Amino acid sequence: PQTIYLSDYTVPAYLVDHVDLRFELFEDGARVHSTLSIRRNPESGRSDAALALDGDSLSLQAVSLDGRELQESEYELSDEQLVIAGVPDAFKLDVVTWIEPQNNTRLEGLYKSSGMFCTQCEAEGFRCITFFPDRPDVMSRFRTRIEADRSAYPVLLSNGNDVDRGDLEGDRHFVTWEDPFPKPCYLFALVAGDLVEKRDTFRTCSGRDIDLRMYVEPRNAEKCEHAMDSLKRSMRWDEEVYGREYDLDIFMIVAVDDFNMGAMENKGLNIFNSSCVLASQETATDAAFQRIEAIVAHEYFHNWSGNRVTCRDWFQLSLKEGFTVFRDSQFSADMGSPTVKRIEDVTLLRTAQFAEDAGPMAHPVRPASYMEISNFYTLTIYEKGAEVVRMIHNLLGSEMFRKGSDLYFERHDGQAVTTDDFVRAMEDASGRDLGQFRLWYEQAGTPVLSVSDEFDEDAGIYRLTIRQDIPDTPGQTDKKPQHIPFALGLLGSHGESLPLRLAPDEQDAPDERVLELTDSEHTFEFHGLDERPVPSLLRHFSAPVRVQYPWTREQLLFLMSHDPDGFNRWDAGQRLTVDVIRSLVGKPKDTPVEPRLVTAYRHLISDSELDQALVAKMLQLPSEAYLIELSESADVPAIHEARERVLKHLAIALRDELVACYRRNGDSDAYEVTPEAVARRSLRNTALAWLLAINDEEARELAVRQFRNADNMTDRMGALRALVNSDYEDDRTEALETFYEQFQDDPQVVELWFSVQASSDRAGQLPHIRRLMAHPAFDWKNPNKVRSVVGAFAGQNLAAFHHSDGSGYEFLAEQVCRLDDSNPQIAARLVTPLTRWRKFAPAYSASMRAALERIRDKEGLSRDVYEVVHKSLA
């Protein structure tokens, strides 16, 4: 496959001002009539360029130029393009194509899901519908007429406003949609199905009433309320915080079961994976409720950051994704607990994005090249991209950042632009020079900050030295120092915050500062200190970096209970627990566990004065994935064992406190998804999980009772998960059977049922995983099912996946090869756990490599999987 380079970018030779589409939808295929108003791009300077339209899996039926049908000799047709030479400066092109949505298992372009037609055009799916310059810098006005059988497809949707509808012969009907906003074709959408409609309205800040509509299958009619409320909260928030008002008269959301990702921000017609939009108390966990709110917000926010202002090319993907993730994380923080939201974001970043940034697929936030763009919807583009925007926010302050975003939206409304344009708007609005800061977009790899300190007792000066190193990544060495905002505080021995005097006579010095690191090494002096302080470093995780500092366990315990920054309090607890677990890896079973850890956790569990949402987070032990990420040559079974040892040690030592915590946080009033209620459920389910890990009889009864009596899915799943991960095999089997019987008709709950088993080191051994894949509810064509079994096994059941006999790796290779033919995007994502093979101890890495080679040797490998496998083996 070909590599595409950012440096090769040229403006499009032709622009398409209008797109007129007519879809004739049938059971055995669809005929797509497209009329394009095309003109030469005056900025292109290539007056002799042939017109080249992208096409993929299309059957061309006819093509006419200005009303004259072209003969085959007048154009060139390949698997990827339709090329017409010698076209006039401006003309109309009519193209008729035939496609087969019913056989489209890639889920790109137009396809069928549970009997309905739907589309997914980002990044390059529109070319699977009709011939078109499928690139985001070609922006057009779309008019779309959909024709289909009236009884099978009563609902016909596309972008914009419905302007016409009527009957056709043979019990068919049509609806015509017109979108007044020019958009790139990746934002085009079409839906046709037998769906129920849920309506609401939203009055915008300027007093316009927007029609809000959700379309779902009839069985999901009662699962829309949460998404609709989330949408209204998002619309209000975007007005208040960013001054962004919704622009069309209608905003639609559709839920589909088969979807490659979470959701898609098509203009005025967002399409969602059912699991990211449908919720009810009985069927969705707290995590799902929160995820839905965040994704609904994310897609809605794209209306400005992505749709009104879009990307010039796909190298700029983080322009819309990084900024929009930043916006949705601000929103979630405002809707709940900012500290908890920050902890969740950083956990994901440090566990998964740091791993990506240190692996063979590492790439800058603005990549310089790719083979398959679908492989670049990554944690680096999304999460690191959001951190980069967050740093700009922190460097400029909220007010200047808002001025910058206002300028960005005003200056570039209706344009397709670059990350550089975004940074320039921030610079122009604030007067700050972000020249060096731009390196965050260009250089891959996670900077490592090595911090050392000394205290000059006589002078009362505390010196902090910070060195930055950016590791080599594929194709990039000898990197330049980046501009890093580094927030810190200093604590006195009683836990008080000390003033940070950078000069001996500084008055009213603040007790928190954001130091700006720009050189490879800096030394900062803090004056007027009576004793050696305890540093609280990188508060709020002010930059996406690794911090190395020789913390003592004493210091971490101190920070865990005294740091005024909730995030760093949590972080100190994580660092301490990581340190204790790592000290036990590969050690004899009777090696003592740090006794102060028990004291610290006792304090957390028992003190109900503490912020319970933060406590709930602090009680989550560092995950195996994070422990692996921190290792040089990981021996997963040994890490798993050490972590289990610590967990069981804590559970035995704190048994009574855990039972009390369970009872204290027991069932309260009516179910609600507030931060307090979520924290309560999290605490009681963590207590239950810990107690069942030590086979506590009383806890077993509590779990069985909770499983039977739960009035919500969080508690039912909490009990089920605890039982599944326990040694109580009979209870586990019975609970799993009961659960399936009760929820077998609900695909989202069946996905939970699959994943709770596949991710469990007790239940999810390989023979059982194979049994799950043979279960009637498992479906290879449904990405959610594949993710909930194969993805959960390889991504969360790490001890089983990294079995020393290599069977987990072979299994994954087999599934990737199988999926590659039907859905290459999902197949390529499934490869991820194998790409990290260099991180593991030699016995493991050799068999992981062998599994990758097996995939590499498969005949007819897709471009998606080819890129990931070849880069991983390079």
Ligand code: HT7
């Ligand atoms: N912008 C959307 C990305 C997306 C996507 C990309 C490739 C293949 C399928 C896809 N479905 C959705 C989602 C978002 O970030 O909002």
Ligand code: ZN
């Ligand atoms: Zn997005």
